[in-house]
Amino acid sequence: xxxxxxxxxxxxxxxxxxxxxxxxxxxxxxxxxxxxxxxxxxxxxxxxxxxxxxxxxxxxxxxxxxxxxxxxxxxxxxxxxxxxxxxxxxxxxxxxxxxxxxxxxxxxxxxxxxxxxxxxxxxxxxxxxxxxxxxxxxxxxxxxxxxxxxxxxxxxxxxxxxxxxxxxxxxxxxxxxxxxxxxxxxxxxxxxxxxxxxxxxxxxxxxxxxxxxxxxxxxxxxxxxxxxxxxxxxxxxxxxxxxxxxxxxxxxxxxx
Amino acid sequence: xxxxxxxxxxxxxxxxxxxxxxxxxxxxxxxxxxxxxxxxxxxxxxxxxxxxxxxxxxxxxxxxxxxxxxxxxxxxxxxxxxxxxxxxxxxxxxxxxxxxxxxxxxxxxxxxxxxxxxxxxxxxxxxxxxxxxxxxxxxxxxxxxxxxxxxxxxxxxxxxxxxxxxxxxxxxxxxxxxxxxxxxxxxxxxxxxxxxxxxxxxxxxxxxxxxxxxxxxxxxxxxxxxxxxxxxxxxxxxxxxxxxxx
Numbered sequence: 001x002x003x004x005x006x007x008x009x010x011x012x013x014x015x016x017x018x019x020x021x022x023x024x025x026x027x028x029x030x031x032x033x034x035x036x037x038x039x040x041x042x043x044x045x046x047x048x049x050x051x052x053x054x055x056x057x058x059x060x061x062x063x064x065x066x067x068x069x070x071x072x073x074x075x076x077x078x079x080x081x082x083x084x085x086x087x088x089x090x091x092x093x094x095x096x097x098x099x100x101x102x103x104x105x106x107x108x109x110x111x112x113x114x115x116x117x118x119x120x121x122x123x124x125x126x127x128x129x130x131x132x133x134x135x136x137x138x139x140x141x142x143x144x145x146x147x148x149x150x151x152x153x154x155x156x157x158x159x160x161x162x163x164x165x166x167x168x169x170x171x172x173x174x175x176x177x178x179x180x181x182x183x184x185x186x187x188x189x190x191x192x193x194x195x196x197x198x199x200x201x202x203x204x205x206x207x208x209x210x211x212x213x214x215x216x217x218x219x220x221x222x223x224x225x226x227x228x229x230x231x232x233x234x235x236x237x238x239x240x241x242x243x244x245x246x247x248x249x250x251x252x253x254x255x256x
Numbered sequence: 257x258x259x260x261x262x263x264x265x266x267x268x269x270x271x272x273x274x275x276x277x278x279x280x281x282x283x284x285x286x287x288x289x290x291x292x293x294x295x296x297x298x299x300x301x302x303x304x305x306x307x308x309x310x311x312x313x314x315x316x317x318x319x320x321x322x323x324x325x326x327x328x329x330x331x332x333x334x335x336x337x338x339x340x341x342x343x344x345x346x347x348x349x350x351x352x353x354x355x356x357x358x359x360x361x362x363x364x365x366x367x368x369x370x371x372x373x374x375x376x377x378x379x380x381x382x383x384x385x386x387x388x389x390x391x392x393x394x395x396x397x398x399x400x401x402x403x404x405x406x407x408x409x410x411x412x413x414x415x416x417x418x419x420x421x422x423x424x425x426x427x428x429x430x431x432x433x434x435x436x437x438x439x440x441x442x443x444x445x446x447x448x449x450x451x452x453x454x455x456x457x458x459x460x461x462x463x464x465x466x467x468x469x470x471x472x473x474x475x476x477x478x479x480x481x482x483x484x485x486x487x488x489x490x491x492x493x494x495x496x497x498x499x500x501x502x
Contacts, residue, residue: 033364114348117347118346121342121344121347122340122341122342122344123344123345123346123347125301125306125340125344126338126340126344126345126346127346128306128333129304129306129333129336129337129338130333130337130357130358130361130408130412131330131331131333131334131358131361131362132357132358132361133330
């Protein structure tokens with residue numbers, strides 16, 4: 001086999017094993033014993049722990065979007081639409097994608113490193129030898145926490161991003177508050193928010209699956225753990241963007 | 257108690273086990289000696305069901321480990337404990353939480369003071385006091401970590417304990433104390449032990465029977481005296497590295 005083909009075969013095999021791992025995690029997730037305390041601890045780490053970075057990213061994204069939109073729309077004397085267009089872009093696109101990328105950098109990398117270290121120091125084997133499934137004990141709580149927390153963080157991003165845009169729009173760009181808010185109401189419907197939250201839910205699953213798998217499948221000591229973490233972050237980031245495109249395409253029915 | 261019959265295992269072109277058979281009698285300590293890459297750890301992972309043989313079978317007690325899957329395998333594993341090479345303590349948990357882990361996972365309604373009592377009791381078997389309970393693995397010495405790992409393996413009162421290279425990387429004094437700990441577990445609790453090691457000195461000290469694994473096969477097997485008298489060239493060479501010093 002050519003080296004290129006061999007590499008492709010290895011990538012496909014790894015992908016197949018990850019999907020199988022995902023099914024296994026799902027099977028363990030619906031089987032007792034349930035461990036709510038572990039899920040809560042992961043929710044605190046992935047969710048509460050990411051509020052600061054997601055919030056800061058949200059505020060600045062909202063502020064910069066408001067300035068850019070104001071600059072563009074002012075040329076058509078349409079600056080009253082700044083609030084609406086910022087809210088629309090945040091809700092459908094920027095909030096879920098940027099939140100997911102931030103969570104990948106902060107929590108995804110930590111998950112891959114922690115599980116990878118546990119793998120190479122035989123802690124996962126030890127757990128299995130004590131009749132406890134590492135997938136059920138370690139992987140499931142992380143997936144459940146990510147799937148629930150990324151949408152909540154996206155709401156934080158939406159809220160703070162809009163707040164940032166409001167401050168910039170009203171106090172810096174001098175847009176009258178009435179049209180700013182009025183056009184937001186007219187522009188944004190609940191479906192847009194739901195569209196963004198659905199994406200966030202999928203992104204949460206993608207991040208958790210890839211990061212836990214890269215840790216779980218790590219081998220070869222500290223170097224292997226490092227490589228696993230890098231691959232977790234790179235693959236998750238790409239997967240988020242690809243999923244985003246696919247969901248948008250399906251949701252818009254190919255109308256673009 | 258532990259019986260391996262004609263075990264074969266390959267990873268690609270690498271034939272790690274090529275027909276290994278052995279039997280560990282109840283209440284005795286059996287040591288498998290071998291160099292690096294001889295397949296010792298692979299053999300041990302078959303005994304605990306972490307790996308499946310290509311051919312042959314493994315029985316522990318009444319259970320045919322090599323034929324079990326899923327929940328049945330999980331249940332069968334409850335009857336044995338394992339001490340990993342690097343101790344494999346959970347580094348996010350204290351000593352108390354580490355040793356209590358198998359207990360709490362086995363019966364989730366077990367009371368906290370009962371858990372603590374049993375943890376303290378098993379730490380005493382390995383000569384550790386209550387002062388280590390709240391320490392994290394990173395705060396312990398290598399020898400202490402091995403002891404905690406054994407306490408964790410013993411806490412659910414297993415009939416069988418498996419040791420993967422228990423003395424690797426330890427200084428002579430700590431090695432001696434780990435040997436004492438293995439013998440104490442056998443004498444005080446009547447446990448059946450299987451030890452995987454390349455440490456000839458400690459193997460001859462703790463073993464009731466031992467085997468030398470070479471190239472995927474047992475090059476010698478028997479009591480320490482029988483193995484010592486083996487005429488197999490590899491066995492002679494392997495043992496001479498230590499006996500020559502005596």
